[in-house]
Amino acid sequence: MVLSFAVLLFYGWEIYRQAPPIPNQVVTNSGETVFSGQSIKDGQNVWQSIGGQELGTVWGHGAYQAPDWTADWLHREAMFMLNYWGERDFGKPYSELDNEQQASLEARVQKEMRTNTYDKATGNLVISELRAQAFRNLGEYYSGLFMNGQEQADLREAYAIPANTVKTQDRMDKMSTFFFWATWATVTERPGQEISYTNNWPPDELVGNKPTSSLILWTGFSVIVLLAGIGWLSWYYATSRDDEHQLEVPAVNPVSGMKLFPSMKATLKYFWVVSLLMVVQIIAGIITAHYGVEGSAFYGIPLDQWLPYSVSRTWHVQIGIFWIATSWLATGLFFAPAISEREPKYQKLGVNVLFFALLVIVVGSLAGQWMGVMQKFGLVENFWFGHQGYEYVDLGRFWQIFLFAGLFIWLFLMGRALLPALREKTENQNLLIMFLIASIAIASFYGAGLMWGQQTNLAIAEYWRWWVVHLWVEGFFEVFATVIIAYLFVRMQLIHSKIATTTVLFSTIIFLSGGILGTFHHLYFTGTPTAVLALGATFSALEVVPLVLMGFEAYHNLTLSRSGEWVKAYKWPIYCFVAVAFWNFLGAGIFGFLINPPIALYYMQGLNTTPVHGHTALFGVYGFLGIGLMLFVLRDMNLTKEWRNGPIKFAFWAINIGLLLMVLISVLPVGLAQTWASVKYGLWYARSAEFMQQPFMATLKWLRVIGDTIFAAGVFVLVYHVFGLAFGWSYEKKSLES
Numbered sequence: 029m030v031l032s033f034a035v036l037l038f039y040g041w042e043i044y045r046q047a048p049p050i051p052n053q054v055v056t057n058s059g060e061t062v063f064s065g066q067s068i069k070d071g072q073n074v075w076q077s078i079g080g081q082e083l084g085t086v087w088g089h090g091a092y093q094a095p096d097w098t099a100d101w102l103h104r105e106a107m108f109m110l111n112y113w114g115e116r117d118f119g120k121p122y123s124e125l126d127n128e129q130q131a132s133l134e135a136r137v138q139k140e141m142r143t144n145t146y147d148k149a150t151g152n153l154v155i156s157e158l159r160a161q162a163f164r165n166l167g168e169y170y171s172g173l174f175m176n177g178q179e180q181a182d183l184r185e186a187y188a189i190p191a192n193t194v195k196t197q198d199r200m201d202k203m204s205t206f207f208f209w210a211t212w213a214t215v216t217e218r219p220g221q222e223i224s225y226t227n228n229w230p231p232d233e234l235v236g237n238k239p240t241s242s243l244i245l246w247t248g249f250s251v252i253v254l255l256a257g258i259g260w261l262s263w264y265y266a267t268s269r270d271d272e273h274q275l276e277v278p279a280v281n282p283v284s285g286m287k288l289f290p291s292m293k294a295t296l297k298y299f300w301v302v303s304l305l306m307v308v309q310i311i312a313g314i315i316t317a318h319y320g321v322e323g324s325a326f327y328g329i330p331l332d333q334w335l336p337y338s339v340s341r342t343w344h345v346q347i348g349i350f351w352i353a354t355s356w357l358a359t360g361l362f363f364a365p366a367i368s369e370r371e372p373k374y375q376k377l378g379v380n381v382l383f384f385a386l387l388v389i390v391v392g393s394l395a396g397q398w399m400g401v402m403q404k405f406g407l408v409e410n411f412w413f414g415h416q417g418y419e420y421v422d423l424g425r426f427w428q429i430f431l432f433a434g435l436f437i438w439l440f441l442m443g444r445a446l447l448p449a450l451r452e453k454t455e456n457q458n459l460l461i462m463f464l465i466a467s468i469a470i471a472s473f474y475g476a477g478l479m480w481g482q483q484t485n486l487a488i489a490e491y492w493r494w495w496v497v498h499l500w501v502e503g504f505f506e507v508f509a510t511v512i513i514a515y516l517f518v519r520m521q522l523i524h525s526k527i528a529t530t531t532v533l534f535s536t537i538i539f540l541s542g543g544i545l546g547t548f549h550h551l552y553f554t555g556t557p558t559a560v561l562a563l564g565a566t567f568s569a570l571e572v573v574p575l576v577l578m579g580f581e582a583y584h585n586l587t588l589s590r591s592g593e594w595v596k597a598y599k600w601p602i603y604c605f606v607a608v609a610f611w612n613f614l615g616a617g618i619f620g621f622l623i624n625p626p627i628a629l630y631y632m633q634g635l636n637t638t639p640v641h642g643h644t645a646l647f648g649v650y651g652f653l654g655i656g657l658m659l660f661v662l663r664d665m666n667l668t669k670e671w672r673n674g675p676i677k678f679a680f681w682a683i684n685i686g687l688l689l690m691v692l693i694s695v696l697p698v699g700l701a702q703t704w705a706s707v708k709y710g711l712w713y714a715r716s717a718e719f720m721q722q723p724f725m726a727t728l729k730w731l732r733v734i735g736d737t738i739f740a741a742g743v744f745v746l747v748y749h750v751f752g753l754a755f756g757w758s759y760e761k762k763s764l765e766s
Contacts (some may be wrong), residue, residue: 029256030400032544039548039560040491047207047487048213048225048555050332055206056160062206065151069483073407074199076402078174078339080417082345083189086210087226087554088633089490091341093320094187096634096713099230103712106235108162109137138236139217139559142224153212167204174200182289182664187336188319188718195403204377210486213555224485227561229553231631231710237710240631242558243251244566247627248339253566254621256303257573261538265580277592282521284594284667289371291361291445294379296665296754301387303631305351312344317736320729323496325472327367342415342422343394348487348646349501350390355506355654356577357438360467360510362661366443367460367515385434392430401425416490420497421477428477434543439586455525456518462532469504476500487555498547501650506543507536509653513605516660522588535574542570549624561626567623584611598663600676602673604656607684608649615644619691631706635714636699640691650686655746662753670760671753679746685710686739695734696724 050069053546054062084097110133112124118129125133145154155163173180173187174194184191194200213225215235228237282322318326319337361379365371394554397407400414413424421428443464450460476495480488514528548556548564589595589602619641623632663671699723705714713719 029540029544031191032142032540035563039557039563042559042601043353043491043551043556044488046218047485048484049146049148049151050209051153051717052087054155054208056155057421058370060158062155062160063201064164066207067202069206070211070407071204071209073411073482074194074203075206075417076417076649077403078193078417078540079201079336079342079401079415080276080422081419082342082415082417082422083193083338084187085634085715086169086207086231086486087196087214087490089550089554090634091338092634092639092715093323093337094189094603094637096230098211098214099711099715101207101632102214102235102237103232104166104169105138105159105162105211106141108165108234109140109158109516110134110234112138112161113419114573126569128179133235137623141235142221144216146216161615162588163204165206166208170207171197171200173387175204175465183717185323186721188323188332190324190332193336195198200243201369217330219228223558225555226553227556227558229633231619231706232712234709234710239627242561243626243630246257247625248563249562250565250625254569254572257570258576261576265483267692277523277595279592279599281594281667283366283664286366286664286667287369287373288665289365291371291375291379292365293665295358295362295381295661296738297383297572298354298361298529299662299750300754301383302351302355302358302654302658303388303750305354305390305593306743307407309344309347309351310743312347312741314570315340316344317729317732319764321726335393335398336449337399338415339499342397342401345420346397346422346439346652347390352646352650352654353505354386356390356508356659359507359657360442361438361445362664363512363515366458366664367444368449370448374439375445378437381764382437384432385437386651387432389423389427389431389434393427396424396427397422402660418493420501421493425478425482432478435474439467454520456515458529458669459511459515459518459525459532462529462536463508463515466504466508466511470500470508471747473500473504485555490551490554491556494547494550498550499544502645503540503543505650506539507659509650510539512657517525517588519737520595520598522591539571542567542573552626552629565626566622569621572617572621572624575612575620581612582606585609588686597670598660598678599658600671601656601663603680604652604659607652607680608656610684611644611648611652611687615641615648619644631711632699633705634711635702635706636695637703640699642696644687644691658674658750662750666753672749672758672760675749675752675758677744679742679749682696682738682742682745684742686735686742687739688735690732690735690739693735694728698728701725701728 036109036432043044050065052065054064056062061160074087075273077541080086083091084094085091086097088096090096110130113136114120114122114125114129117133122130122133140156140159147154169180171177173183175197177193183189185310194203197648214230215222215224215237222242224237225241227243228240231237315326315331315335316337319332319340323337324330324332352367361382364373397415400410405414411428413422416422416424423431446464450457450464476492476494476499479492511532514523514532518522518528520523544569545563548560548566550581552561552564585602585605589599595602602633619637623629623637623641661674674741687762702714702719705719719725749758
């Protein structure tokens with residue numbers, strides 16, 4: 029970890045040093061000022077305020093409904109200049125010229141756009157008069173699109189952009205300058221190199237954006253690393269698994285006499301909120317998906333006037349993180365006193381205070397995001413209380429700080445409850461130390477989200493954002509889950525403490541060895557140097573290595589669920605862990621590696637192949653972990669009553685089958701069709717309304733209804749079961765004791 033973080037921070041410094049520069053001024057060859065660098069920074073804030081990465085993408089990161097604005101601007105700017113030269117030199121638009129004439133103009137436009145004219149001495153970016161004219165032309169087009177231009181009405185419908193999304197011309201002009209700068213970075217070559225600041229992304233041969241030799245080289249190397257890692261780990265499993273021996277299963281549940289302390293009972297309301305948030309997330313997801321086929325309405329209701337696409341998608345993503353994290357935090361608060369078999373003074377009060385603090389964060393941040401997108405805030409107020417515009421870290425800075433403080437309150441409550449057990453020299457001590465370390469990491473690593481400011485360069489903000497998304501969510505929450513699952517099986521005396529501790533340590537080492545530097549695979553094309561691409565490709569391949577052997581984990585958990593009569597009471601929580609292993613293999617492993625190699629991601633970044641991985645890894649792995657941990661806690665809260673099998677069985681299989689169908693018959697085919705278009709024509713076309721609104725694409729998007737309906741039914745029945753545990757309808761009439 030020390031070595032990995034040293035490398036991560038060193039190349040983070042390189043990203044700071046080599047990020048695409050924001051000029052003091054953009055001026056023409058004649059010295060006319062086109063716009064200022066401050067306008068670019070303000071324009072970035074305007075873009076963030078309308079939803080940022082939740083409405084289309086920039087540099088490939090964000091939502092999939094509207095275009096990637098940098099790819100769209102890049103192609104439109106090139107076509108403006110090609111058509112201008114075609115009419116001036118040949119009397120025809122570019123599309124009507126013969127191949128030789130087109131080739132000559134393409135060479136000219138590539139020279140125009142790829143030559144780096146940033147003057148480091150003055151801090152000014154010098155552009156030609158023609159490019160300044162193209163900027164003004166595109167500014168008018170985007171003003172019509174984001175405001176109320178009649179010519180762009182159909183496009184607004186296709187892109188799910190409400191009329192007057194940007195309220196004033198001043199804000200619109202500033203956002204256009206940000207789009208220009210972000211696009212300039214995608215095509216202008218780095219000083220002394222023949223690749224752009226974004227490693228020639230997005231693909232568009234018209235402007236010379238083609239895959240670099242580094243992309244090909246490191247793709248091949250990542251496959252070699254993957255195969256070598258799989259071979260080594262397979263050898264390890266083959267030589268070490270025989271050393272593990274199963275404990276003799278106790279005749280009765282070892283935790284059946286566990287005392288429920290008041291603070292443990294107080295966690296029940298956390299799981300009620302988790303269940304309600306799941307329902308709200310599903311509703312937001314349904315609305316968001318429907319915008320893909322009916323861009324401004326929901327079955328005829330003009331919903332975008334009150335709940336625009338960027339808000340519904342923000343809530344869908346943000347609420348998912350909220351309920352998953354809440355489930356995991358509540359699980360920790362429940363088991364910490366159970367581990368020590370004593371409750372610190374005022375622990376229940378602390379649990380209740382934290383609960384209400386989390387409620388304020390959830391409601392306040394979601395309301396702030398709505399107000400931000402609806403343009404109720406100034407740019408400064410939006411940064412603090414509204415919508416930051418960065419996917420997964422959308423909540424305003426005030427709410428970020430509030431959540432950061434809440435995580436440390438949680439850590440304090442965890443630490444004081446675990447301390448008595450840590451002082452005792454038991455065989456579980458090492459496992460508990462790992463539990464505490466994982467808890468510290470969860471609280472502290474969210475702080476990476478505070479490392480950028482209101483007007484930080486986008487390349488730098490992206491670096492820190494992925495610390496939160498990759499290291500906090502995908503990294504240390506994974507370690508926490510591994511530890512707590514191991515502990516649950518140890519306390520039930522289903523596996524040895526020594527074996528559990530060794531397994532946790534081994535899993536953590538393997539996962540973080542690839543996972544920490546694997547963060548860079550999100551940063552191939554975000555204004556970073558080539559070394560980031562090399563490290564990301566290599567170590568993200570290592571991330572996949574442990575996932576290909578998830579069958580062992582699934583089989584192990586399945587065996588545990590059938591190991592004793594009393595263990596059957598934990599069947600469905602354990603089955604959730606089996607599902608985690610399955611989705612780890614399919615969603616994180618196969619679908620993750622589908623898009624991870626540099627050459628694959630070059631054509632796929634920003635396409636629907638990403639939400640294939642996103643849904644199956646985020647919900648499939650972390651969502652099912654959250655559900656499994658919740659069910660474990662709810663099971664331990666009342667061990668005397670038997671659960672009704674029907675509803676929970678239906679919920680489990682419906683959620684799994686629905687998620688699989690959602691991906692396989694809709695999202696994945698859409699993504700693969702887009703990939704074909706991206707390879708053949710360029711990303712601008714793969715994300716365009718022209719391509720996405722074709723009848724066969726509309727059919728593929730409508731097919732999602734099948735999987736989504738089954739999935740939603742499963743979630744609703746799961747919530748019905750959870751509330752039934754409090755009100756009685758989820759229990760059989762006979763008790764487990766009888």
